[in-house]
Amino acid sequence: MSTPVIQVKDLKTYFQTPKGVAKAVDGVSFEIPKGGTFALVGESGCGKSVTALSLIQLVPEPAGYIAGGEILLNGRDIAGLTEREKRAIRGNKISMIFQEPMTSLNPVFTIGDQIMETIRLHQRKTSAEARTLAMEMFGKVGLPNPESLINEYPHRLSGGMRQRVMIAIALSCKPDLLIADEPTTALDVTIQDQIIELIREVKESTGTAILLITHNLALVYRNAGTVGVMYAGKIVELTATKNLFRNPMHPYTVKLLRSIPGGEKRGKALDTISGTVPPATSYPAGCHFSGRCPREMEGCASVYPELTERAAGHTVACHLHDPEFMAGGNSKPLRHEPDALPPLTAPYAEREVLLDVRALKTHYPVRKGLFKKITGFVKAVDGIDLTVRKGATLALVGESGCGKTTAGKSIIQLIRPTAGEILFKGSDLARMDERTIKPFRSLIQIIFQDPYSSLNPRLMIKDTIEEGIKVLKPGLGKAERERKITEVLDRVGLTPDMMYRYPHEFSGGQRQRIGIARALAVDPEFIVCDEAVSALDVSVQAQILNLLKSIQRDFGLSFLFITHDLSVVEYIADEVAVMYDGKIVERNSTVEIFSNPVHDYTKKLLAAIPKIDEELVKLWKLPGK
């Protein structure tokens, strides 16, 4: 057997922080053979990206440093190289593509300049040769008309095309290893599919080894040969992809897998992991997952489980699979969560129409010239009809730029629509002014996508939630308002004392809960969830979805769920409307749409979702008795 392209042995990357040493990567070992794909999965903050940065020798210095271990590229240790030697490796032997194609290209250079820069940096080529190679690379990654494209600036390209350019740049020097750090997260579903397909083709034709970093487990299932599940700086399970999905052994892996939403889980709660990843400065002495593990035993927090082969080609770091440990006195379970998940369904009795949108149009004028003459319109929303029933969820799906967010904002009157009717309980919101609409403001609310920009960083949580109550329920006194805030915080799973804190003290999931609490505080009947779970980790996403379902059940709420994530739609929505270019192309019940799509676009959308076989889902059981 030839030497693997990259061998990582007990890699430790630490960061010096005011709170102490943060062990972002704390002893990680893996190897990738030529032409192999290795996937690193885990929640955010587990050290996946830092591992990648360590490989390419770009750990931000001086705060971060490689504290130990070896990184062997074709058998040669690259950790101790000089900066000059490292530069010769970066982009040449190891290259990387990033998550955000919108910002990873420099806007003031043509894409041709940018790829040729890399080529000429690492290869002895004349500019004409580099140009030829650049065009060849563009052709290889499926970009149309390389001859004209080479002179284009990045802003003229769509996100998918930019990601192709990034891949072309990354591959231009025929690297031995390509690191793909969340390469598709920022892209639309159909584009995601194409990019993944492209990476796969490239791997097969060039034999480049790939390190795929992602939190999308379905993507891993489809593309990786070997998977390492990373948790709190360590790999906790390492095996062939087949094995992992057929027989996940670590409780963390099982939990992660079971938190993926999907059609087969409709009506049931999603599995969640309580708590958050511990900060890298203070890991538990024993298993890092102790404290969150559903099968924790007495010795788990103090004894560290080594990563050991427990089945053929299947290594896992968990005491549950260690017969010696299980026979000892430390194996008394501390908690034992049941395997079965509780049902979580909203009562579906009331089916009356709450919101009826008819022929809604929102056009933005395009103004030009000195006197801002209107020269045309951008038809963001161009005549859509929607019906939301009481206690039900309507999902509005579509790719970015199709106008779904504008539609949502038009419905709750954050943007004034151009034409059409928005009948909420029979009254037309579109014809109301700011004064007459006020009684409806408390009934219709919105939850946003980005948990980081949805809360004012300078206001305490109390003030943020109180704002709406003050405006919409002026009759309430100070004490009553406080009681209400306590109540909603409690409802979304936060403690009342948190109201005196500022947003930056919370994690993404907690902030999203606060956003939900803010909307709930004014007793709404209808909530627009604008990509409300898209920015969250899969485990946190599951918590928020469960929360949304349970408040829907308890308060009889209706949701308009705007999203591009179809597995979430399949799990949560009762009805689906597919939007394309400002228009609704298909409307039906979720089951119908997923089993029997009619419109071509819907078919294309559905085909692009990376899916895990349904039979496998039934196999995911927590280990232990």
Place this chain on the structure above:
Amino acid sequence: MPVILATDLIVYFLVAMIVYFIIGAGKEGTVKTAWSELRKNRLAMVSMVFLAVYVMTAVMDCVRWRDPVLMTSGEASRSTDGGVIYSPQALSLLDRAASKMRLNAEKTYSAPFSDHLFTKEPVELPDGRVVRDYPKLKFPGTHWLGTDKVGNDVFFIALKGVRTGIVIGAGTTIIIIPFAIFFGVVAGFHGGFIDDIVQYVYTTLSSIPGVLLIVAFMLLFGNSGYQGGLLSQKEVFLRIFVPNDRLFWLCLILGITSWTDLCRLIRGETLKLRELEYVQASKAFGVSSPGIIYRHIVPNLMHLVLITFVLQFSGLVLAEAVLSYIGIGVGPEMGSWGNMINTARLELSREPVVWWNLFGSFLFMFALVLPANIFGDAVRDALDPRLRYR
């Protein structure tokens, strides 16, 4: 007989603001949390002491009154209708406290802490011979920063410059900030027609060369004003309040020409902020525009305002120097660092160099601008909840 200049009001306003914040620091609220945060920062506290000394000096220099003209008998002289005659010179508290420094003048230049003049003169020895030598000073060793061409104490002149510096810095900022915040936020938040007008105004203003505008303005309004020193017949007639103060016009025109930069910044930031989701959430609650601006926009702009204030402060003190250089700054009788730098220009070309005028103004400006920068940064951090609990 007290005399109040228009620019004194600026200093009084500054003091009133400080008092307001001290009272605010006693009550629960943003100011109190910011203050308790600020107190942990030792560097900021040291800077605050420096700033306090400057403000105190400026305040002392703003309390002034005219003394009666005394007769040799010691009585106040009276005019024919029996009214007391007051001297046309109004001396401030600072002048009176430092009267020794003010009055102990030498003949001409002398180096800091020196006991003799800087230039050689014919000196008559006790035996009657006349030699060229450095004459002894009248007050040897008392001039910390030496004396200037006419023998005045440089330290005292620099001390008088404190008021001018503070007035220019604070006065101009008091004009800039409300203008910039109001127009910037309104333009950015509402957009459309209002935005067009505001942009038009500041683009026009900033397309006129600043110095040209300032010169024209000062020649129109500032020239007839009180320039420091003796009060003119007209100002004596006004008795207490002297509205036409050249420094005041200077603040005004500097304010008018320099609010545009901050306004542009604020407009841009507001454009960004108004699309943020917490502002959208507020709109979904039906909160009024002023409410959103007050709660969500302005607090998130304050870092820009503070940074600009601190950077502009030093710029303004320097602008005063430039304007004095072209002869439209404050009058030569009113001590200012700009005037000192202006004089230093010729002194630096002497051989040997007379360096202490420049050094004095540098020292005083440095000891004001550096702490102001540090303090401004500390205040910005203290106001930001994200940086607390570290």
